[in-house]
Amino acid sequence: MKKIFKSMAGMVLATTLAVGAQAATLKVAYDSDPVSLDPHEQLSGGTLQMSHLLFDPLVRWDQDMNFEPRLATKWERKDDLTMRFYLRKGVKFHSGNDFTAKDVKWTFDRLKSSPDYRAIFEPFADLKVVDDYTIDLVTRKPFPLVLNNATYIFPMDSVFYSGEDDKGQPKDRLVKHADTFASRNASGTGPYIVERRQQGVRTDYKRFAEYWDKQSPGNVKTITLTPIKEGPTRVAALLAGDVDFIFPVPPNDHDRINRSARSDLVTLPGTRLITLQLNQDRVEAFKDKRVRQAINYAINNEGIVERIMRGFATAAGQQGPKGYVGYVDELKPQFDLEKAKHLMKEAGYEDGFSITMLAPNNRYINDARIAQAAASMLARINIRVDLKTLPKAQYWPEFDLRSADIMLIGWHSDTEDSANFTEYLTACADEKTGWGQYNSGNYCNQVIDGMVRSANQETDMAKRAAILQDVERTLYEEAAYVPLHWQNLAWGAGKGVQAESVVNVMNFPYLGDLVVTQ
Known part of the structure; x- marks a missing residue:
């Protein structure tokens, strides 16, 4: 397994290998492709x-x-x-x-x-x-x-x-x-142009002959992207040599790649938060903080990480991971089934209620299995869940419509900063500013929004961190949503595909700089 933390060694290696390297083709298999x-x-x-x-x-x-x-x-x-x-x-x-x-x-x-x-x-x-x-x-x-x-x-x-x-x-x-x-045509300055595209089936990219970055070590002339939804099928295609580069590699398939003489596993710690949002506009009970707290206590985050993610994730109790300015060390996952039952009884919901849940089945690592586990855990406090999972292309329109009582979403901070989680996932929805665009729980706390706006004007980074830590503490106490875990990242690459030099914690592989040596 290759773990990548620094860039200079990888870039020097890639540049060295590029000398004399022939133009290459790259066959990529992701779990899905862009909707547009x-x-x-x-x-x-x-x-x-x-x-x-x-x-x-x-x-x-x-x-x-x-x-x-x-x-x-x-x-x-x-x-x-x-x-x-x-x-x-x-x-x-x-x-x-x-x-x-x-x-x-x-x-x-x-x-x-x-x-x-x-x-x-x-x-x-x-x-x-x-x-x-x-x-x-x-x-x-x-x-x-x-x-x-x-x-x-x-x-x-x-x-x-x-x-x-x-x-x-x-x-x-x-x-x-x-x-x-x-949505069908593109003209950018990037290293590739689209030659052919059938959304959800295949996209063919060709190297842009007039690409400005002549210092790039990249030697990949053509890329074929084929979405393969099922993780084991994706891994099997890599091991058979049918594709050269895959993402994600499910945790239970890491050993298969590590044992293979024709592939490498490249891993990085991840910062994408996987969450469940509780729609307060659809379910009256979700307006009661005690019910939201009970749901957080009923879901065993660490158990999901251990059993479903095979340890390849970090159980979360807040939005931003360790290293982000708003991170608060004492905000841990809250699993306590007896406390969850007590809160449900205190709120008058000892007998529970029925809800719907929607989750994607090809967007995040083990997303459908995570949703299934959460639904089973909620049954222990008499919340009966009608769960439906959908492919990513069908899921996002339903998410935009807020079509279920609980919806699963993952979020990687667009700015590598704690505030971005709040702006999109828990802020009061505001079409004009775009805040709350992915807040399918319809949670709204104007005080928190004001704190984030204040942080976004604070150039003293210590003061800014203190504000965002208070935001995390408030969201934790309010049980505004259910943080599950931060998922780690794993790519599979065929021998000769120097993937370690182009991957990053944002999961935006810079394939224009990729070197393939065989």
Whole structure:
């Protein structure tokens, strides 16, 4: 098993191996693929993985969690509200159009209109074009996470997306789960272009001949992405040599890959939180804090980690994992079945009630099994669960509709910061700002939201951490949701696929830099 924590050794190795390496093909099998080619339609890991293939961000994280220049070559703070970015010159879009500041401005304005992304960019007042290759990001108030958020600006080709499509609709139309021009066509600056795509079946990528990053060690000319929902089938395809790179590797299949002479297992500690949300608008009992607390006490997080995740996860009692600024060491998982029963009796629900639960079955590691285990645990306090699991493509529309009483969702902080969990998962829903966009529990506490807004204006990082720790303590005491665990990451790679140099804790493999030696 290979564990990756630092980037320099991997990058040096990749660069060395690239010398003389022939152009390669890569067959990838993920558990699912993006629902759309539109990078702004859905804020999800699959969309961001795709964005790093077809587009480029202004800056990106490296494996040491530092910022790395991409379409922005450098940046400087001009005043408390303004960060200036200097853009890379000579960059072409896939269409052949030149990349300039106007494309960044157009993309920023579109992001501000996206239901999924607008919360990330709510702190920003404007993006000002200084000249063709200089922009200013201006915040409403002092904001400590400007560079974090800039990792989500993947400039789109404003000329390519202008005008109307053959259906008379604007090419830049942004609608979730709709057959739009942007969902079917892409023109970015990234290392690959889409040659062919059948959503849910196969996507073929080809190396962009005019890609700007000539220093990249990557030698993969073509990529074929095939979604394989079932973990054992995905692993079997890798071991048979039918695919070269897979994610995720289920914990119970790690040994199969480690024992194989034709594959390697690459692992990293994870920061994606898996949670259950309790819909207070659908279930009157969920408005009672004692019932929510009982559910938290009834679910054995550590048991799920041990038995279902085979120890390849960390049981959670809060949103942000250790290392995040809001982490509070004493907030542990709360499993206590007798206390759960006592709280249900105290709340007047000793005999329980019936609810519905929805979960995906191909989005997170062992997601369906986790939901099944949680449903069984709730039965012990007389909460009878009608559980249904769906493939990811069918699940997200139902999630957006809040179609069940309990829904499972995983979240990786978009800014590598504790506040982002609250902004999306537990904040009061606000269409204008995008806060609460993925809060299917409809939990709402204006005091907490005010605390997060205060933290987002605090540039003293010690004071900011103290505020976000208070947020975590309050959510814990309120039992606002059910934190289950932070899932670790495991990829499988065929021999010669130097995956360790391109994977990261965000699970956005930079395949444009991948070296394949055989």
